[in-house]
Amino acid sequence: xxxxxxxxxxxxxxxxxxxxxxxxxxxxxxxxxxxxxxxxxxxxxxxxxxxxxxxxxxxxxxxxxxxxxxxxxxxxxxxxxxxxxxxxxxxxxxxxxxxxxxxxxxxxxxxxxxxxxxxxxxxxxxxxxxxxxxxxxxxxxxxxxxxxxxxxxxxxxxxxxxxxxxxxxxxxxxxxxxxxxxxxxxxxxxxxxxxxxxxxxxxxxxxxxxxxxxxxxxxxxxxxxxxxxxxxxxxxxxxxxxxxxxxxxxxxxxxxxxxxxxxxxxxxxxxxxxxxxxxxxxxxxxxxxxxxxxxxxxxxxxxxxxxxxxxxxxxxxxxxxxxxxxxxxxxxxxxxxxxxxxxxxxxxxxxxxxxxxxxxxxxxxxxxxxxxxxxxxxxxxxxxxxxxxxxxxxxxxxxxxxxxxxxxxxxxxxxxxxxxxxx
Amino acid sequence: xxxxxxxxxxxxxxxxxxxxxxxxxxxxxxxxxxxxxxxxxxxxxxxxxxxxxxxxxxxxxxxxxxxxxxxxxxxxxxxxxxxxxxxxxxxxxxxxxxxxxxxxxxxxxxxxxxxxxxxxxxxxxxxxxxxxxxxxxxxxxxxxxxxxxxxxxxxxxxxxxxxxxxxxxxxxxxxxxxxxxxxxxxxxxxxxxxxxxxxxxxxxxxxxxxxxxxxxxxxxxxxxxxxxxxxxxxxxxxxxxxxxxxxxxxxxxxxxxxxxxxxxxxxxxxxxxxxxxxxxxxxxxxxxxxxxxxxxxxxxxxxxxxxxxxxxxx
Numbered sequence: 001x002x003x004x005x006x007x008x009x010x011x012x013x014x015x016x017x018x019x020x021x022x023x024x025x026x027x028x029x030x031x032x033x034x035x036x037x038x039x040x041x042x043x044x045x046x047x048x049x050x051x052x053x054x055x056x057x058x059x060x061x062x063x064x065x066x067x068x069x070x071x072x073x074x075x076x077x078x079x080x081x082x083x084x085x086x087x088x089x090x091x092x093x094x095x096x097x098x099x100x101x102x103x104x105x106x107x108x109x110x111x112x113x114x115x116x117x118x119x120x121x122x123x124x125x126x127x128x129x130x131x132x133x134x135x136x137x138x139x140x141x142x143x144x145x146x147x148x149x150x151x152x153x154x155x156x157x158x159x160x161x162x163x164x165x166x167x168x169x170x171x172x173x174x175x176x177x178x179x180x181x182x183x184x185x186x187x188x189x190x191x192x193x194x195x196x197x198x199x200x201x202x203x204x205x206x207x208x209x210x211x212x213x214x215x216x217x218x219x220x221x222x223x224x225x226x227x228x229x230x231x232x233x234x235x236x237x238x239x240x241x242x243x244x245x246x247x248x249x250x251x252x253x254x255x256x257x258x259x260x261x262x263x264x265x266x267x268x269x270x271x272x273x274x275x276x277x278x279x280x281x282x283x284x285x286x287x288x289x290x291x292x293x294x295x296x297x298x299x300x301x302x303x304x305x306x307x308x309x310x311x312x313x314x315x316x317x318x319x320x321x322x323x324x325x326x327x328x329x330x331x332x333x334x335x336x337x338x339x340x341x342x343x344x345x346x347x348x349x350x351x352x353x354x355x356x357x358x359x360x361x362x363x364x365x366x367x368x369x370x371x372x373x374x375x376x377x378x379x380x381x382x383x384x385x386x387x388x389x390x391x392x393x394x395x396x397x398x399x400x401x402x403x404x405x406x407x408x409x410x411x412x413x414x415x416x417x418x419x420x421x422x423x
Numbered sequence: 424x425x426x427x428x429x430x431x432x433x434x435x436x437x438x439x440x441x442x443x444x445x446x447x448x449x450x451x452x453x454x455x456x457x458x459x460x461x462x463x464x465x466x467x468x469x470x471x472x473x474x475x476x477x478x479x480x481x482x483x484x485x486x487x488x489x490x491x492x493x494x495x496x497x498x499x500x501x502x503x504x505x506x507x508x509x510x511x512x513x514x515x516x517x518x519x520x521x522x523x524x525x526x527x528x529x530x531x532x533x534x535x536x537x538x539x540x541x542x543x544x545x546x547x548x549x550x551x552x553x554x555x556x557x558x559x560x561x562x563x564x565x566x567x568x569x570x571x572x573x574x575x576x577x578x579x580x581x582x583x584x585x586x587x588x589x590x591x592x593x594x595x596x597x598x599x600x601x602x603x604x605x606x607x608x609x610x611x612x613x614x615x616x617x618x619x620x621x622x623x624x625x626x627x628x629x630x631x632x633x634x635x636x637x638x639x640x641x642x643x644x645x646x647x648x649x650x651x652x653x654x655x656x657x658x659x660x661x662x663x664x665x666x667x668x669x670x671x672x673x674x675x676x677x678x679x680x681x682x683x684x685x686x687x688x689x690x691x692x693x694x695x696x697x698x699x700x701x702x703x704x705x706x707x708x709x710x711x712x713x714x715x716x717x718x719x720x721x722x723x724x725x726x727x728x729x730x731x732x733x734x735x736x737x
Contacts (some may be wrong), residue, residue, distance in 0.1 A: 196619040197436070199536045199558025199596055269537030315514065315535030317556065
């Protein structure tokens, strides 16, 4: 496929490029970047738009196999492309869970049928039960990039030690869903002023802080790469900051909702604000933004967690945890961090693309716009204002916590594996 | 005078002081009906009220039912064990079905906090929250406030102490929202494990020391201690709880001589309160039950938008 993108401002921090230029894509690869390029095939007039390395999501629930009524690899990939993503790490809490090679083989086969890059993660423990290690070496041969029992923390400290040791030998990232479930049991929102006011059972921040602290100590001992998923508290941020300062191999991600919404959002008992970890306080939001800015938190990840209306439209205590996020991630980041906080665009690209590519150890076709490499890039309109509406999602599910919000900044088109997508 | 403009009564959190006073004043007018030989007025004639109790209840349910009958409403009772909820029907569908029968008022108790708040905006019928999870129990708090008014003459500057499981108490929460708005001085007292997070930020005094809480209280409102909380490690034993937080003759010696003891019931005699105190001169527990009728009649009356004519004798 040939495509000429004319007149966009290219933001490519890895190659220190921040200028208006044309980008020519030939046979799916970046053929040339420069002024006044000419080429055969389609031409996109991208004047006023910005061209960036495509976004990479470290945390997507594609729900396949097992929960195809919520999402499939097909629909999830379309949602991701619409959101400007070119690659995502799939979470292993499927049904059956990704604890055996056959399931990973199946996901990889299905992923090949979609025009999107899926890097699967596998379970830390068999059946996600937190009792015995899964066959990580075999899963690695099948193609996983990380292990996680996401949705659950590995409560057994000895098993976690072994998991970190074993995974580090295989060069696998260990992604931790840091939540001591004994401390959070029965809760459905952050414990604090808001939970007291709303009469809802709380999830104490310490359930996350204590789990992060233990995992960091085990990472210190084992030397493994620990990645803290969806970090949400000021205290957990401080623990990661300290670990990084000490030179530990610890990385962290934060979701768009945790940097933009507080626990006061639950006022109307709307279950679209119920997720795990829960929305925290305004002070936590400030700490998370600061940490993302200074690099203590490496990147933004969506924790895209689709659920059917039937699972979501229930009483607060009974409703499923989780929100979708692929299609609104850039809009939130642009609105909150670029427009409101005036972050430089290179920093936006860093947290959405460069850092996740580095964490996964991906090649030059990701996280940058490099001549000769497969084109995985995104075209964005930073000034475009748009309302998040129920009918607009490509995802199979509609459980967004940003519904009816007006965002500024929108993905105009995505080139993934050299193919152009516009929604 | 303020008029009532709400479709629903979901909690005291969202009511203004004026609205609370309106309910309390309206209730005063209804007290006398229960003293008549014919205890019935036509105020709610032709109005259908559904009492949906998705959680076990005896006193609240019969209190509402009797209040509705004294106002001449037609009533239906649905208890969780007899409803199709047990067959897997969603709350929304159950309510939609009941609404399709053109019910005017739904009185609802549910184990999930926020259940009535989620339903009310979606249906035409008025919703009265008869207790949702650990969130609110507005009519009970209105009864407690009405009783304070009756016994103490005013609410402003009256010192009201709550003792017990504040964390899981919807009665305490509703009372706190209402009493603070009306200018009462509220203290909550219980073991630290049973005090809600950041409760001090809502204008109440917090203590774990019963002596201090009782010392200058005008009203002590006791909360039922649920025995199963011990298994969840909220306190080591009933014995230790009772030793530290029981209201008995000894502790009352340190209280004001005109203190009144309230309890929304059901009472665990010998645990949070001794029998001697339940049945003693300080106790206004049965007055609360009696006042419950007048307050619930007032709420039903205001929500169904009836005119004053309706409360005249037939």
